[in-house]
Amino acid sequence: MTTAVDRFRAAVDRRDLDALDDLFTEDIRLYSPVKFTPFEGRPMVLGLFGVLLRTFEDFRYVGEFAGASQTTADGTEAPSAVLLFRATVGGREIHGIDLLHLDDDGRIKEFTVMVRPASAVQALGEAVLVGLVADGLAPAP
Numbered sequence: 001m002t003t004a005v006d007r008f009r010a011a012v013d014r015r016d017l018d019a020l021d022d023l024f025t026e027d028i029r030l031y032s033p034v035k036f037t038p039f040e041g042r043p044m045v046l047g048l049f050g051v052l053l054r055t056f057e058d059f060r061y062v063g064e065f066a067g068a069s070q071t072t073a074d075g076t077e078a079p080s081a082v083l084l085f086r087a088t089v090g091g092r093e094i095h096g097i098d099l100l101h102l103d104d105d106g107r108i109k110e111f112t113v114m115v116r117p118a119s120a121v122q123a124l125g126e127a128v129l130v131g132l133v134a135d136g137l138a139p140a141p
Contacts, residue, residue, distance in 0.1 A: 004106045005081040009061055015053045021046055024108050029073055031112040033096075034125030038072075044137065045111070051131030055124070056094075059087040071101045071110045078102055078109070090123040 004023055011019035021042065029038040030045045039048050053059075063084035068077050078101040087094045096115035103109040115121055132138035 004102055004108060005064070005066070005083070005100060008100065008108065009064075009083065012053070012059070012061070017046055017050055017053070020049055025103055028108060029110050031072060031110075032128075033113055033115050033121050034128065047135055047137045048128070048132070051128055051135060051137075055089060055127045055131055056087040057089065059085060061085050069099070069101065072112070073110060079106075089120065089127055092120040092123045094120040094124065 007019065008023050011017075011023065024042045024045060026042050027040070028042055028045050029040050030048060031038045032048075039045050061083050065082040067080055067082075069080040070076065071078050080102065081100045083098040083100070085094075085096050085098065087096070094115050095117075096113060099112040099114070100108050101110035115124060129138065129141065133140050
């Protein structure tokens with residue numbers, strides 16, 4: 001049986017934003033390592049993914065763990081998956097995880113990204129901001 005997590009990984013591998021659209025709840029929240037407040041709502045999160053898919057070089061998932069965990073938004077326990085990834089941004093190698101929380105229908109309702117090292121977080125933040133500004137999703141600094 002193919003799960004939402006499987007479909008998510010396949011969509012990212014194909015860089016298929018339309019497939020991602022079908023996997024996100026309307027009120028999805030994405031917690032980024034470079035922004036204190038979450039990105040909220042499907043249009044904004046899809047826009048961010050468009051930027052990320054252009055920004056990451058050599059992006060690949062290298063592991064997966066499934067279970068359950070509390071969401072940030074309301075503290076309820078939800079089916080969850082942790083996806084480990086590797087990528088390069090601006091010549092910096094990134095090690096990271098994506099934490100996905102699913103709703104009762106198996107769609108992604110909350111998404112948290114954590115990356116290391118700090119120099120990669122800075123490079124990622126700078127590159128994503130340029131992309132968000134270019135796409136009209138954030139004001140110019």
